[in-house]
Structures are given as structure tokens and as C-alpha cells.
Amino acid sequence: MEEPMAAHSQYEELARQLSAIGAVKREMGRMLPQECPPASAGVLTLLDRHGEMRMSQLAELLAIDMSVTSRHVAHVAERGWIERKPDPADKRSRLLRLTPSGRQLLDELAERYTQTLARYLHDWTDTDVGHLVELLARLRTSFGDCRIRAHHDSPAATRTPAAG
Amino acid sequence: MEEPMAAHSQYEELARQLSAIGAVKREMGRMLPQECPPASAGVLTLLDRHGEMRMSQLAELLAIDMSVTSRHVAHVAERGWIERKPDPADKRSRLLRLTPSGRQLLDELAERYTQTLARYLHDWTDTDVGHLVELLARLRTSFGDCRIRAHHDSPAATRTPAAG
DNA sequence: TATTGTTATACTCTATAACTATA
DNA sequence: TATAGTTATAGAGTATAACAATA
Structure with missing residues (x-):
């Protein structure tokens, strides 16, 4: 028997817990190689999963403003981990794509993540990890779906609201 | 049938997911009143739950360095939300305690948190929320337990390593 | 005129190191 | 000598606003 919209006693x-989970994120970040801050790892991971895309799409996936995305992308591009090609369909846009060097770095990242988590979560079952992954993904979805309508009337969410 | 130490296919x-959960944290932070950034809310919440304590204890609970804790504490003290009394048992220490004003602010925070989460998580059951809370708490514990031994040999973890 | 992306500026959060005052 | 707490400095991350180039 589930009870939607019930007491909400656990919201606080x-x-x-969300506030405190930052400590875990920071610990994970310490495992990253030099020159590759967490934000760079996020950019590379998304380009690997979703393939070639434009800045605006990446900003949407990262759920951060495009101005911030632009900085992160410049960082990884300067290090040769991605390349930025002009978009033949729209000369304002740039298409982002992983380079072989970037893919190699991703292999390194995957190994470090796995080693770190294997050490810290040695007493977790795969089922536990799966549950956590599922609930975190659902949490992001629940927030994301609302976010579109919550802030402004514009459907493009991760854009600077353009002058006030 | 659970399988500890199995494939670890979901570690990446x-x-x-941990990297992306920052968007949810930021959205929660936007619901806070002026003058009260997320870090201040964390300080007040812990003092409410654990009662009067010293700086070092608070830093340990926040899982951040005491220098950072000092800044956050100064922020909330300047606004009258906590008071810092000298510790009669150790003149170097200061005992932190919520003021009535601070408790009043906490009531406001609880209401905002609850309203925000009730809106975003309207289709979650209490069981779902409980599972997520439980798994996040366990995740922090798994990382925290390792952190003590991982960095240095000293058992006091959240302290600046004191000169190199 | 609107949109894509960049850059400048400011603010929050954190870590390191140097410092003080006690212990 | 070691510890509790403060402050100065540096660095990462993000948001807002102003801007250039193109649609």
C-alpha cells in the first residue's frame, strides 16, 4: 500500500541529505587527474554518451547556463579532448565532438571512478547501487520537468533571461 | 539473492548521477530566503538537530574544513541566528547555539523545503522518498568511514593538515 | 528582431597556509 | 609542543548581463 501525497514527513x-551529499561529490572529484576538474569530466561523459552536439544542447544536458558551459567547453577544447567544428546548417553554432585523446581520457576516468567506488562501496550489493542510481535519475527528472515551466514562460530553460 | 562485490557495471x-545531482541542489538553494545561502541553512539545521556544540564538532558534521566552517558560522552569527559563548572548560573553544531568531528562520526554511519538494515530488510515494533518504545516508556513511583512514594517519579528519 | 555563443563581472563554496590564544 | 579557532589567499563553479555574429 503506497501513499502518494501523504504526510511528507521526510521532506526535511x-x-x-541532498545538502550533505556534497562531501561525497568532492571526494569523488579528488580522484580525477590533474587538468581535469569535475566539470570537464561531465562534459566529456555527455559527449561520449550522446555523440556530437551543439553548445545549447550540452548546456541543456548539464542543466547549467550556456555561459558556464562555454567556459567548460573551452577548457577541454584547449587540452585537445574535444574539437569544435562549424555547423554547416547554422554558422552561429559549433558542433562539439570527442577526440581520440578525449576518449582515452574517458577510459582513464572510468577506471578511477570504478576503483574509487569499489573501495568505498565494497559492502553494497549491485541491487543497492542500482536502486540509488534509479532514484537519483528519477529525482533529476522530477525537478527537470517542473523547471521548464517554473522559472519563466520560455521553454528554453538554461538560457540567461536576457536583460531585465 | 544479492551479489556483493559483483560486476560493478553501474559504478560509472x-x-x-552524483555529478548531475548538483542541479537539484541548486534548485533547492533558490528557494532559500535572502541573506541565507545554503551553507547557512546547513549550519542552522545541524545546530537544531544536535544541540549546542563547538566549531570542531560542527566542521566534522558538515564534512568541511574548520576554516570554511568558521566563515559560515560568522555569517549566521552576524545575523543573530546563533550565539557564540566562551567554553568554560576550554578558553580556546566557543560553544555555538541557536537563538530564538535562528529557530524562527528554521521554521521558515522547513516550510519552504516542504513546499518545494511537495511540488516537485508530487508523484513520489513516501516509500520512494524514504528509500532515497536511506540510500543517501548510507552513501555518506560509506564514504565517511573510509575517509578517516584514507587521507592521513590522523583520526581528526576535517582539519587543515597543518603546514607542509 | 531573435538567437547562438562568448566574455566580463560578481557571488558562493571550498582548501591551504599563516596566524592568535590558549592548553 | 600541540590544539581551537580565525583570517588571507587562491581556485572551482555558477549566474547575470553585455556583446558579436548570424538567422
């Missing part, structure tokens, strides 16, 4: 506790 | 996915 969830807020607290 | 967990790393990705």
Missing part, C-alpha cells in the same frame, strides 16, 4: 530529511 | 552510472 531529504533536503538535509 | 552512479558517478554520472
